[in-house]
Amino acid sequence: MRKRLIYLLATLVFNTAIGGLLTLLKPEFSLRHNLVFAHCIGLTFALVSLFILGRYPSGRKRLAALVVCVTIGVSLAMFITDLGGWHQPWTGKALAIGLFFCLIGTIALLLAERIDAEIKQRQLLASESEKRETEAHLKLLQAQIEPHFLFNTLANLSSLIDSDPALAKSLLERLNDWLRVALARARSERSTLADELEMLENYLQIMKIRFGDRLHWHLEAPAETRHQPFPPMLLQPLVENAVRHGIEPKLGGGEIGIKIRVDRNRLDIEVSDNGMGLTESSQGTGLSNVSARLASLFGDAGRLTLNGNAAGGATAKLTLPITEQSA
Numbered sequence: 448m449r450k451r452l453i454y455l456l457a458t459l460v461f462n463t464a465i466g467g468l469l470t471l472l473k474p475e476f477s478l479r480h481n482l483v484f485a486h487c488i489g490l491t492f493a494l495v496s497l498f499i500l501g502r503y504p505s506g507r508k509r510l511a512a513l514v515v516c517v518t519i520g521v522s523l524a525m526f527i528t529d530l531g532g533w534h535q536p537w538t539g540k541a542l543a544i545g546l547f548f549c550l551i552g553t554i555a556l557l558l559a560e561r562i563d564a565e566i567k568q569r570q571l572l573a574s575e576s577e578k579r580e581t582e583a584h585l586k587l588l589q590a591q592i593e594p595h596f597l598f599n600t601l602a603n604l605s606s607l608i609d610s611d612p613a614l615a616k617s618l619l620e621r622l623n624d625w626l627r628v629a630l631a632r633a634r635s636e637r638s639t640l641a642d643e644l645e646m647l648e649n650y651l652q653i654m655k656i657r658f659g660d661r662l663h664w665h666l667e668a669p670a671e672t673r674h675q676p677f678p679p680m681l682l683q684p685l686v687e688n689a690v691r692h693g694i695e696p697k698l699g700g701g702e703i704g705i706k707i708r709v710d711r712n713r714l715d716i717e718v719s720d721n722g723m724g725l726t727e728s729s730q731g732t733g734l735s736n737v738s739a740r741l742a743s744l745f746g747d748a749g750r751l752t753l754n755g756n757a758a759g760g761a762t763a764k765l766t767l768p769i770t771e772q773s774a
Contacts, residue, residue, distance in 0.1 A: 462489035465548055480528050487527065488520030488545040517545040596650070596687065603657055618656045625649040629679075640707070640714075641673040643682050647705075650683055654690055661700025662690070668707040675714055675769060678744055684733035685718040685763045693722025693760055701760065712769050713748075719762040725755040734763070741767075 466482035495516045521541050525533075600622055607615035628646045644666070655662055686703060694701045706717045734753065741749035748768040755761050 458489050458493040459486070462486045465489070469544070480530065483528050484521065484524040484541060484545070485548075487524035488517055488549065491520040491523065492516045492549045514546065517549055521545060596683070600653055607656075614656055618653060621649050621653045621656065625653065638677055638679055639673065640668070640675045640677040640682075643677050643679065644668060644673065647683055647686060650686065651703075658690075658694070658700055662694055662703075663701075664703040664705065666705045666707075668705070669709075672707045672709050672714065675709070677714075677767075678740065681737055681740065681765065681767075682716060682718075684737050685716075685765060688734055688763065689718055689720040689722065689761070692726065693720035693724070695722075697722045709769065714767045714769055716765040716767075717762055718765075719756060719760060721756070721758065721760040724759055725753070725761050737765075741765075 462485040463482065466478065466485035469481040469485065470478045521538065522533075524541075525538075600618070604615055604618050604622070607618060625646060628642065628649065631642075651662075651664055682705075686705065689703050694703065701720055701722045704717070704719045706719075708715050734751065738751050741751055745768055750764075750766045752764045753761060754764075
């Protein structure tokens, strides 16, 4: 609508300029008469161009439409000015002049449409290029997260094979479950928080084999949160950080709490522990990668904070905007 209004305003300016030019070149007609003819022909052309002429991109049909358009404009102008009918000797010149300027207008309109189409095409290509670059960056960050967990688990499995084969078998089964979910997510176009929680459960069970009674956890995730779209490997690094920097160095271990809730148009996730609290090494590579992925996916709408708890330990808070497809 805005584009059409601009086009009509430009047509009025163009018509006025033509009326003034014709008055200078042919003073036998008054400025008023020239303006009436220019606006009648120009506005008829503009209306026909907006609603009809676009159906005929080129060829004889477009030329015929222009002739009809100019004929209607001249007839309307003669009616308004009361200068006579088509039997007047100057009507042929009026028709030719009107057709000439309408052809110029048509050429200008076609050029504008072509330039607009090229701009949109370039914007689309730039957007697709930026999207591919962002996806490549996200995959790189995700690739930096997953091997760390896998290598540690395989090292733990290697040490258990000789000392406790039964426990090694249990660990291998849990790792198999984790890999199954991870591979399924990698091949899927959609991912939900429920998928991430399934992976997290397998991760914690693997850690439980390693830490035994030194590790406990509880999860609060209402049913309405589980169907929310969720990018892969944003939650597990928070829990890994709590295990590595909070629970592992603490004598006697500790507990991790995971709370998830929907607050209006955002998803809030808290991962807290009662471990060693904040230290210089509390925010490792995993959390840095999560922050980078949040910035790439959501800009300023995604946030990650890490704070110490008054009673000991630390809490990482993840805030995501709720979208139809965040993954």
